Amino acid sequence: MEYRKLGNTELELSAITHGAFAIGGNMWGGNEKQDSINSIHASLDHGVTSIDTAPFYGFGLSEEMIGEAIKGKDRSKIQLLTKFGLVWDGSNNEKGEFFFDAEDEGKTLPVYKYASKANVIKEVEESLKRLGTDYIDLLQLHWPESTTPICETMEAMELLIQQGKVLAAGVSNYTVPQMQEANRTLHLVSNQVSYSMLNRAIESDLVPYALEHNSGIIVYSPMERGLLTGKYFKEDKLKDNDHRNGYFSQFDLSKVKNFLDKIEPIAQEKGASLSQLVLRWTTLQPAITVVLAGARNAQQAIDNAKAMQVNLSQDELNFINTALSEI
Ligand SMILES: NC(=O)c1ccc[n+]([C@@H]2O[C@H](COP(=O)([O-])OP(=O)(O)OC[C@H]3O[C@@H](n4cnc5c(N)ncnc54)[C@H](OP(=O)(O)O)[C@@H]3O)[C@@H](O)[C@H]2O)c1
Numbered sequence: 001m002e003y004r005k006l007g008n009t010e011l012e013l014s015a016i017t018h019g020a021f022a023i024g025g026n027m028w029g030g031n032e033k034q035d036s037i038n039s040i041h042a043s044l045d046h047g048v049t050s051i052d053t054a055p056f057y058g059f060g061l062s063e064e065m066i067g068e069a070i071k072g073k074d075r076s077k078i079q080l081l082t083k084f085g086l087v088w089d090g091s092n093n094e095k096g097e098f099f100f101d102a103e104d105e106g107k108t109l110p111v112y113k114y115a116s117k118a119n120v121i122k123e124v125e126e127s128l129k130r131l132g133t134d135y136i137d138l139l140q141l142h143w144p145e146s147t148t149p150i151c152e153t154m155e156a157m158e159l160l161i162q163q164g165k166v167l168a169a170g171v172s173n174y175t176v177p178q179m180q181e182a183n184r185t186l187h188l189v190s191n192q193v194s195y196s197m198l199n200r201a202i203e204s205d206l207v208p209y210a211l212e213h214n215s216g217i218i219v220y221s222p223m224e225r226g227l228l229t230g231k232y233f234k235e236d237k238l239k240d241n242d243h244r245n246g247y248f249s250q251f252d253l254s255k256v257k258n259f260l261d262k263i264e265p266i267a268q269e270k271g272a273s274l275s276q277l278v279l280r281w282t283t284l285q286p287a288i289t290v291v292l293a294g295a296r297n298a299q300q301a302i303d304n305a306k307a308m309q310v311n312l313s314q315d316e317l318n319f320i321n322t323a324l325s326e327i
Contacts, residue, residue, distance in 0.1 A: 001047030001308050004289050006216040007189035009168050011137060013079055015283050016305055017050040018043040019220065019294035023065055024058020026104060028296070029239030033065065035297040040069035042298035044078070046305035052192075052218070052292045053131075054083040054142055055123055056111070059104060060130055067132035080131055081218075083142040083172060084123035085115040085153075092119065097145045103241070113145035120156035124165060140170040140192055144178050154185035170218070176209045183213075190216035190289065196224050197259075197278060197324055198251060207287045216289035222282040223293070227251065229275040230260045255327050262323045272310045275300075279307035281320055 002015040022028040023036035040051065051070075053062045063082060070078055088102055088109045096114025103109070128134060139160065141153055157169040170190035171182065182188055191210070195202050195217070202217070210217050223229055225244050226236075233253075238244050260274060267277040275293075282291045293304035312320075 001049075001305065002283075003049070004216075006138070006168065006170075006289055008187075008214050009189050011079065011168050011189070013050040013081075013138075013290045014048045015290060016048055016279060016308055017052050017079075017081070017218070017290050017292050018048050018301065018304075019292035020051055020053040020062045020066060021057045022294050022296040024053075024056075024062035026058045026061075026102070027241075027243040029242035031296050036062075036065045037069045038298040039295045039301040040066060042301035043295065043305055044070075044073070046302050047308075048301070048305045049077060050079040050081060050137075050290065052081040052220075054086070055127055055130075056083070056086040056088065056142065059088060059109075060126075063127055063130035067130055071132060075133060079137040080133060081138040081140065082127050082131065082136055083140045084120050084127070085113055085142040085145065087112045087114045087119065087123075091122075096147050099143070113143045115141055115145050115148045115153040115156075117148075117152050117156040117159075120153060121160070124160055128165065135165055135167060137167050138170050138190065139166040139168070140172045140190070141174075143173050144171070144175075150178065150181050151185040154182050158186050170216070172218075172220075176205045179206075179209060179213075179215075188215060190218050192218040192220055192292070194221045195219040195282070195285075195288070196222050197228060197281065197320075198224055198256065198327070203285075210287040217287050218290045218292060219282060219288055220292045221294075222291050223275055223278055224248075224251070225294070227256065228260070228278045229273070230257075230264070233257045233260070252327075259323055259327050263320055266312075266316055266319065270310055272307075273303055275303060276307040276310050277312075277320075279304060280310040280312055281317070283308065284312065284317065 025031040096112040160166040172192035295301035
């Protein structure tokens, strides 16, 4: 495993960080509790020291299971990354910005983006409880929202840093202008954004911004939520209550399959999986500090952690990039 400093902080994260969205179950067709706990243990046993979650993942369940999985472990060797700013329990009294309707066991839960100072502080207290810890290594605003001034949200994070409840502050899904505005109040160490072989929009603006300002980029959905593992073109099927039934439809699937067929021999030659090849490529892109690899069981977690053992030559990278340009 490789460990990388986030921006100008002392915070070192594992280049492959465990993504804990799917273990929340909701939106992902459910998940078995023991598989979830095992996935975290497997990551930690294979050099992954950092775990990314959010209160929204499984409506608190992802954070709770992480809390259970790390109980009794040396906390100083684990970095917990969580978020705030998505409210589903009605506690915002419809303040903030309506985002979408989530489904939970047949109930509809309106989800709001809400990042007022009081809400940030409240959410962090709840996260600390669920995670069973007294500090969060990296706290991130989950989504920008338009009803709270950015400086108010940043002040809340600054206060939490002063109180020692949070070590570093970041955001997620921010644009460059939003980063610029936030940085007037508080130095943001990272922006968590979607990026993959199929989704490279950040290369034109957020990547140059991060390089110029020495801030970290934390990549989410690097395997396009499982699509780039290639398995959905083979045997695997999605459950009806899995959001990816809709998510995958944004891609031209026959082109994606052709692309994966082209690069699979590189993986095979190395005794690696397609997911490892995809993850390793992602860790090698400019300004990318950390790649969040979602894993819902031990096997996936081990496979993902070992992606860092895959060596890619310049010729192989060129071959992959050419194949990408032909999609
Ligand atoms: N900030 C945000 O707005 C945001 C949004 C999305 C995600 N995230 C974060 O980023 C993390 C990663 O993104 P993601 O979970 O959306 O997508 P991802 O990492 O691209 O894909 C994860 C999914 O791919 C499949 N998979 C993973 N490893 C595999 C392996 N080795 N072999 C075969 N299949 C494998 C699993 O799904 P199946 O087993 O069901 O196939 C898994 O749930 C999340 O967990 C979360 O922490 C943040």
